[in-house]
Amino acid sequence: MSNDPLLQPYQLKHLTLRNRIIVTAHEPAYPEDGLPKERYRAYTVERAKGGVAMTMTAGSAAVSKDSPPVFNNLLAYKDEIVPWIREMTDAVHEEGAAIMIQLTHLGRRTRWDKGEWLPVVAPSHHREASHRAFPKKIEDWDIERIIKDFADAAERMKAGGMDGVELEAYGHLIDQFASPLTNELDGPYGGSLDNRMRFCFDVLKAIRARVGDDFILGVRYTADECLPGGTGKEEGLEISKRLKQSGLIDYLNVIRGHIDTDAGLTDVIPIQGMANSPHLDFAGEIRAATNFPTFHAAKIPDVATARHAIASGKVDMVGMTRAHMTDPHIVRKIIEKREEDIRPCVGANYCLDRIYQGGAAYCIHNAATGRELTMPHSIAKADRRKKVVVIGAGPAGLEAARVAGERGHEVVVFEAANDPGGQIRLTAQSERRREMISIIDWRMSQCEKLGVTFHFNSWAEAGTVQAENPDVVIIATGGLPHTEVLSKGNELVVSAWDIISGDVKPGTNVLIFDDAGDHAGLQAAEFIAKAGGKVEIMTPDRSFAPEVMAMNLVPYMRSLQKLDVTFTVTYRLEAVEKSGNELVAHVGSDYGGIAKQRTFDQIVINHGTIPLDDLYFELKPASSNLGEVLHDQLIAGRPQTAWRNADGKFQLFRIGDAIAARNTHAAIYDALRLVKDI
């Protein structure tokens, strides 16, 4: 048996966990009608297959109708959930993993205009900044009803074959009672710590009475809100001890921080550029003080840190949650001594931001996550070895090369630059976003193992490509900044990329016109402001940088607000003129009736990219499919059979920004879904 601390089994009451790695609660927003149907099951089972000891399914499954889902959560208050839960738990158990579910009442952390349009309840009228609802102050009959709802939901989960349930008590109703900041009730549920904890213990007692002792019960709670006037560390320790002493639960799952704002949430679930394992020592202190089974997760993305968390005795079970969204087979790879093959989580939080903005969690660089029903995590070998030529070694090109290599094809990549990476190389110019380069490094090392041939500094012409006698040509040449958006003065502006790459020196009084609303505009702003320039970001949209999304915006705001960058929404830059050494910006508005003139010494435009598609169009007449992609085949996961030119010698495809400006995930998904069937 291995002596790896991570691979040692752990006895949690009657439940033997096969190793020390868990996936903590997270709602990927895959439910259909609030139920965990095929897609949800496939996602969960993939992680069980990959070897994880226990998966905490759902995040925040709702126990009551006045806790409507804010990111398409499971509805644990529905009786019809039981057979779906049963199918999932059976399938997970068959793979040797344990499975639990997190239950909650969101309290004020939701909206009244969702679900049944019931008023939001909380122990005070204080509004939560993130979800914006003004809550009703909870009444005695609400409390009785919700306690019963928790017990009913737990009973459903037990009937569905779950090994246990966990209560969510950070930012949700249970700790809205516990925290002095959100509880303005008089006794018996308000005032002293005894009173503020009463709701939590009433819920636990009701659940225990319903499910009995042979069912795991845990609490995931904040033991330090890190907010003035909130539950501090001392009270958090006391809460931890009382939870243990209650005899009602089997483990503690420690959180440090608060989640009522985007910034608070980002400190609890740190994004790239923030320190790894920031709360691990804190969790260790709780474990030392309570001597009770302790779980914890917060940016422990790599096996070495996870191993340290266990070996040092700071926690009993270590959560690697986003790490498993990036690579569901971590444990299997540890067992097979292939740690270097683990696809690294780069902390992009695209997964999290998408549950709010896009309606489903996707990993920025694993397009199979959440698409297990159609996209493979392990690529099958092709029946016939082909010659595949890929042009471009950005994220799309490298994913195409990797997947083609896994298929067993002979793969040749041409890249005009010195190094691989494309736009990600630019992204990684920001110190804070350096982790993104692992998206490239991992693919390069996988390609190396697969024997892919690379030609860098190599501008491929049609002749170069045809000389390779390819069966398939994939154009992944990306795009170039598109700045020609003005009625006058396009030659006077620079692109966000010019600034980020260092090709153009930052100005001192700069307007960034950003209607792409993606990272490049904010990155350029940060470069300029850090160099001492005064920066204004202007957009015709209702909000700035909408494509960056909530948690990704946090580190930018923490930096840009200190640098006094200003944000102007709903105005459009229409034209630029030179006046002496200055640039005059003509500013209008899509709402009409506005014509202003402003003066700057540099104007930067961020308006996405236009495809670099010359090579594609040169090769198109010589290809057998004339570049055509049959969408039905692509979507159904069948090989492409378009045949439009009898003289064509190869199939030709375009992927990523070489088609149209999108993002890293789209580029990688383009590559995976096309090449897995080549």
Ligand SMILES: Cc1cc2nc3c(=O)[nH]c(=O)nc-3n(C[C@H](O)[C@H](O)[C@H](O)COP(=O)(O)O)c2cc1C
């Ligand atoms: C898409 C997504 C949804 C999440 N939803 C929940 C949730 O509902 N309840 C919860 O306690 N934690 C939730 N989390 C937080 C995770 O359980 C975990 O604490 C967090 O991702 C930090 O751990 P990691 O760095 O290992 O990913 C969510 C995380 C993700 C990525």
Ligand code: SF4
């Ligand atoms: S999107 Fe980023 S943070 Fe989320 S799982 Fe993927 S790599 Fe990790």
